[in-house]
Amino acid sequence: MTQNNAPRLLLAGTGSGCGKTTVTTAILRALQRRGVTLSAFKCGPDYIDPMFHTAVLGVPSRNLDLFFEDEVGIRSQLARHIRPDGFGVIEGVMGFYDGVSGTTDTASAAHLARATGTPAVLIVRPKGQSLSLAAQIHGFRTFAENTLAGVILNGVSAGMYSFYKQIAEKAGLPVLGFLPPVPEAEIPDRHLGLVTADELSDLREKIDRLADAAEEGIDLHALCALAQTAKPLTDTHMPLARATDFPVRIAVAKDRAFCFYYEDNFDVLRELGAELVPFSPLTDERLPENIDGLYLGGGYPELYEKQLSENEIMRDSIKTAILNGLPTVAECGGFLYLLQSLDGAAMAGVLPTSAHMTHRLQPFGYVTFTANSDNLLCEAGGQFPVHEFHYAQAVDNGTDFRAVKPNGRAWDCGFASDTLYAGFPHLYFRAKTEIAANFVRKCAERSGK
Template identity: 50%
Template sequence: MGNNVPRMMLAAANSGAGKTTVTCAVLQAFVNRGLKLASFKCGPDYIDPMFHSEVIGAKSRNLDLFFYNEDTTNYLLAKNAADCDLSVLEGVMGFYDGVGGFTTQASSYHLAKATATPVVLVLNVHGMSLSAAAQVKGFVALREDSNIKAVLLNRCNPMTYPTLKQAIEAETGIPVAGFLPKLDDCSLESRHLGLVTVAEAQNLKQKLQLLAEQAEQTIDLAFLWELAQSAPKPAFTPPALPKPLQNAPLRIAIPRDNAFCFCYEDSLTLLCELGAELVEFSPIADSALPADIDGLFLVGGYPEVYAQQLSQNKTMLQSVYTALQKGLPCIAECGGFMYLHKTIEGVDGGSYPMVGVIDATSFNTHKLCRFGYTTLTAQCDSMLFRAGETTPAHEFHYWDSTDNGNCEHAKKPTGNRNWQCVHANENLYAGYPHLHFYSDPMLAYRFLQQCANHRKKRDHE
């Protein structure tokens, strides 16, 4: 972790401004120039990092100041960018939009400030002229330490770009580093949780190359490169991590297919560093869980979209049910939690049998429910938690459950909204809240400890 981590953040005035499109264009253009890149997403989003990963050929990571502190954030930034030529951070929502909507906590601004990363503000200027300068001026002026160093214009008319660039720079003193025109052929498809996953995106490789070709023509990549070099070396105290388990490696099954693909890569890496070996499988295509596994981590995803295929794979459903009945330690978050239900309502409205460990139905609410950050307080001792312990979490789902559990008490960080959730015991964590192991590395350690206990019991039997 000794390098300076050349880096920049692509942030935006608002959601829908085209951050991910611009980020992918810039990433692909630099990859085409032969550079090795790292990429990061501000906040809890799972899908945008998948697109980054498709471009750079390595796993993109999340940086989230609600889940962990500034030291850990800078540690993960430096750790994951250590051998890369350039790191690109993609912002979340509007630049200053943080926890609760009216704070800057965990916002793109907060991350840029905490990591001393220069910011390039992406503006969707479709239908705008001089008002674009007013937006830039306002964003720069709201906080003296905004670190906004440049602007990129998205959906910009090539004919008006020179005049618009001149006006913005004259009015604000902030350089304009180029633009992307409206590119209908390069749009990224969406669904109820945001963009579709990489595996489902149509003609993605072709779209990425078209974006990169456009970036080469109309974005000042040399300027962005120099801007990234100005970022100082990250400063941090590394987090205290538990020692790896001695009886490793512990085989942890993790689903990887179109139905299950939402997970924090740093959480998985931490599991491996503490003694896990991840064994991938497909609940859609495989007939059973992998052999000789010591634990199961059912990550989130879109089981409601693939409910019919999941339900038809009866041997896999039986394999999971039997394993959990025998005490296989299991973490099941959001989509993984839904998979453990007795039935899921599919996107087509049909009812589809699932594993059945949770005697409940997961159903479509047709709206986001309990969306956003929350803090969990354990109501009892369980595999991951001791009674009274708290941990940050995140929920993002349209489907709900007829039985969310009552082993955790969840409370929003602002306001008074709170609720009971999570099914938990000595072998199980199952609920809608997503966890990040770097918020408390002991969560990962306790999970692996229980996996080790299960292995001993299995080997003895």
């Protein structure tokens, strides 16, 4: 066990749309320009926000999710991934207290901050408010046990800052600065959230403009001093036992269409003995050579339907490999790619159903999976937590798992065999490392044939 005393902060929000990612990105870049060694994290299961952290820092941002992992495990993650001489920045999720089922603060940003002893700063956008701003902040400060220690005002002009600061301070928390509107640095969004970092050719310029604004409006010295009050962390992580005596090669789809992955999932697979081989279903002609498994993550295949469909050689390569028993995990967007068609565009044709995009969220949120039969990931009756978030609707969602939400709502979904998992729900391997180990073992079994 090792102890880590590195400073850290959690940047929380009053709700979605208050500008958490914008402010977090601005602060990360401003601190980076001052030579601070940074590690970034995202509370909850979001894939897109960590891409912006990664774009700033050049190193992976990691998810911290108390639905998937217990408090000891989360503290270990932080201790392991913040350098002893570094500085950790955690971006919250939704509103500060918004947790599982929407009726508890379990797995919320507030829960994460309490569980890790991390001081939290509340990001508030005071649009259309005056004195009510103080009442809002006071409510967050007093609603439940928390580590709130400051406020940042977002979307406030320099001319109005002193007015809002005076009001906000009536709530009993120090105001640590403001981020003004920076129109030239706005990041567009779409149905699953912000556009991904890789889609913005001028992202570096946008981030630097935000950092300029943070340098002028936010008291970075005060933020750093606040971060020093974070409680020490202990890393109790024990490396996983290898699931194979020899390395296995797992092809991982990584391009603009398939970009939703938990960095920790890659860590788990590597610990278990896998070598990860990236490839692009968009631009490559065939799967990489000499692979023993396939991992198709989520993303935006719906935005690249035509290009994916036109890459017929790749579609045929993947279909042939899977039908010939290549162990495969396909989540959400990866699942859609294995269908007969998506919005009428031909996909890989592995599974006997099709899908189309809708204009509203389908079943989403945290789910507990129970296997209805033996499969690649587990035996019948095996359980593990997953997360679902999508706008696509399949004609047939599969029936190989029983999905149950924390509120009791349940349905069958997912396609599985002894060599395949394919479904809308995303997997988090650290939550149940045995499912990843079973995947790697099956890859090793194939490799040894």
